[in-house]
Amino acid sequence: MSVLAVEARDVAKVYRRFLHKNQFRTLKSALVSGSLLADLSPGETFTALEGVSFEVPAGSTFGVIGENGSGKSTLLKLMAGITRPTRGTLTVRGRISALIELGAGFHPEISGRENVAINGIMLGLTRRQVEERFDEIVAFAELERFIDAPVKTYSSGMYARLGFAVAIHVDPEVLLIDEVLAVGDEAFTRKCLDKIGEFRRRGKTIVLVTHSLGLVEKMCDDVLWLRQGRKADQGDPKRVVDAYLTYVAGGEEALLALDHGKAPEGAPEEVPSAPGEETTQGYREGRWGGREVEITQVRLLDDRDRPRHVYTPGERLTIALDVRAAQPVEDFVFGIGLFTADGVSVYGTNTHLEEFEAGRLDGPAEVRLALDDLRLVEGTYLLDVAAHRRDGTPYDYHRGLYSFRVKSRIKDVGVYRPAHRWSFAGGIRLSEPRPRPEIDLHDDE
């Protein structure tokens, strides 16, 4: 019934990689080796998109999610007409404005005023239209005072603001947005979102490529999830985002598990921490101690006693240590420490602090600590495990060698999430959040 703004039929994009040994070939070498024609014809290929079909009805907001390198930006470039699909058809109806890189066409030497004029024309306005909208654009970018200064004197925020202001005032029928809302301060981001909201109300079509899943859930009518250039799922934002989160969690699981496999055997050495996070100076990973008692294996187990490295708040996490004493030992303490990715202590305890009396340890044994209710906010956590004497002399100390991740749909902040409940009384009305189960990370469905 409704008109389609974007229609993709079996779209594929194959990037032709020219036969580069070095990054830049030279004409000289091409002539010498007689490979001029060969060098201008494609060598190996790289498939960025394959068999992608979808429709975006006019007036709807369409989200595209996926990991880095999944083909999102390629898809956007195809929709913008910057590149053409290798196979399949892709039609976009109506005037397009693509917010792929803000202020991409700005020339640093000339003033903001002149750049607005040229950028506007570049994006498809006439000179007249630019003049008519000029004041509005400048006001939106909040750059009245600087509009006559060369843009090379602008801060990157000012630059992006002006770029966004021009692009949004082109008044497109189809607006393509690629992860550009991350620029500028909070207030400006707010303003951009408001403007996008206004676009939605006015019945414009918006295609949003983003990593911000919250934004997708909030704004989009329909979501496409790309995985390695193919359509993994499409449909209701909540459902697709959930599926995507579960998939990503699975991927992280594999990554963290990989990390575990690398627990070093030898003297203290550096081990890569959880992906993407940096530990601060004071907290360095390593392993040390006399090994009279050795921690031979550390496992993180879920409530079904299966190894897992991604948890949701409130789940049970069991830390299981396989230990071994070559000679019988009577002075021993086992402890654990929990740290955030940037090395801030979250919690630490040991058997001595909790007043267990060490008796005797001989040969292999197992020590388990169950955290029945993991009340942590989303994030990556590092784990210390140790066996030492009562006076602190280490037998085997593993610092930050293990990590796990807590994933949550609720983006609360801090470290600790106490059990809590909101209640309201009097002249206040809030609608309850729709009940949604936390992500189920058990991988047996």
Add this chain to the structure above:
Amino acid sequence: MIAQVRTLVRYRPLIVSLVGRELKARYRGSVLGFFWSFINPLLLLVTYGIVFTYMLRAVRTPDMEPYLLFFACGILPWTWFQSSLAESSGVLIAGGNLIKKVLFPAEVLPVVTVLTNLVQMLLALPVLAAFLLYHDRLHPTTLPLVLVPMLVQLVLVLGLALIVSALTVHFRDIQSILGHLLHIWFFATPVLYSYEGITSRTMRQLLRFNPMTHVVVAYQETLFQGTFRHWRGLAASAVVALVVFALGAWLFDRLRDTLAEEV
């Protein structure tokens, strides 16, 4: 080729703004500003003027007097030709951001380069005209005819600029090779000397294959000599120019898809 000309016409407002921007940006922030555009030809003019006035006086033929004026009539179009090609070799790489991020026909960029340099030449023409007038060499009858070689040159330069800009994306060393090539080309074009004055038959035959020969000679004739006898040669150049333009348009279109990926 027709389609490309149509695209260029459609993007005319953009091209006009970009040429304006290019001219403004070029001189903003420099002390001499706009006069920079004269300095390069002026320096050449003075250098060769001294050489040919004091050292190589003997090689000058009567049709080259006053020598500086004769030289100026050739060096202006040559500067347009040379700067356009030298600059267009890097223009797609420099404008990579535009090609990759904005829906934008890439051929606009070399075209803007060529037109910017054309405008610079046009700005220098009144100065030349003033000097011609001073020496009483301004020929009102043939002066408007200068538009003919200008048009032929425009087509030729556009074609070459399309070829050079698209190929440089794939072969970066074209930029440096081009510098040397243009240097040789300069001496193979009758800018310093008069085509009519060449005594060696072989050399004359050779120079006839250079399309720029006829263009420059036509400039010299219409501006300086007050004649337009060389139109046959110019017509041949025009044919070559059209072929080069068609070739450039075809090649650029062929490589278009690879441009956004390679720059």
